[in-house]
Amino acid sequence: xxxxxxxxxxxxxxxxxxxxxQRQLDAQGVTTTLTEMSQADAEDLTDGDIAVxxxxxxxxxxxxxxxxxxxEDLLDTDLSGVVFGVxxxxxxxxxxxxxxxxxxxxxxxxxxxxxxxxxxLFVDLRPDDDDEPRLAAFTQSLMTAIAKRA
Ligand SMILES: Cc1cc2nc3c(=O)[nH]c(=O)nc-3n(C[C@H](O)[C@H](O)[C@H](O)COP(=O)(O)O)c2cc1C
Numbered sequence: 094x095x096x097x098x099x100x101x102x103x104x105x106x107x108x109x110x111x112x113x114x115q116r117q118l119d120a121q122g123v124t125t126t127l128t129e130m131s132q133a134d135a136e137d138l139t140d141g142d143i144a145v146x147x148x149x150x151x152x153x154x155x156x157x158x159x160x161x162x163x164x165e166d167l168l169d170t171d172l173s174g175v176v177f178g179v180x181x182x183x184x185x186x187x188x189x190x191x192x193x194x195x196x197x198x199x200x201x202x203x204x205x206x207x208x209x210x211x212x213x214l215f216v217d218l219r220p221d222d223d224d225e226p227r228l229a230a231f232t233q234s235l236m237t238a239i240a241k242r243a
Contacts, residue, residue, distance in 0.1 A: 110216055146179045171205075182216040
């Protein structure tokens with residue numbers, strides 16, 4: 094079982110979220126690859142069973158700028174064999190724009206034909222002790238979806 098985790102992070106919060114998910118998947122015996130979004134290639138996701146995207150939200154509900162190419166390329170990639178989940182940190186102060194990049198990546202991956210294995214998960218700023226079990230449930234949901242697919 095192989096998982097690609099792609100994150101975008103300016104101040105470290107989403108990198109932490111990505112590392113928590115990586116730890117949790119590793120503990121389930123999944124082989125994981127962690128890639129910063131500006132270095133990621135949408136096509137690489139087709140090599141794995143699971144894709145986890147961890148974006149920050151900027152501006153007013155904007156996607157990470159360094160991830161725009163990656164985001165657009167997803168639609169040109171056949172992700173029909175891939176189970177995905179999107180989790181990310183934003184700031185709830187932004188109201189309707191809270192973690193909008195998470196919602197947008199979730200919709201983009203579904204449109205690219207990937208299978209949603211977990212509901213999009215929002216983390217408010219730096220992940221804390223309460224977020225660990227929420228992320229564990231997210232990871233577990235991905236594992237359940239993979240088991241169903243097999
Ligand atoms: C200029 C600016 C704009 C932001 N806009 C949003 C936003 O629209 N929605 C949101 O949820 N968070 C917004 N944030 C908050 C960041 O997404 C949040 O701090 C996040 O944890 C940063 O992740 P990082 O540490 O991985 O870079 C904004 C932050 C800054 C500095």
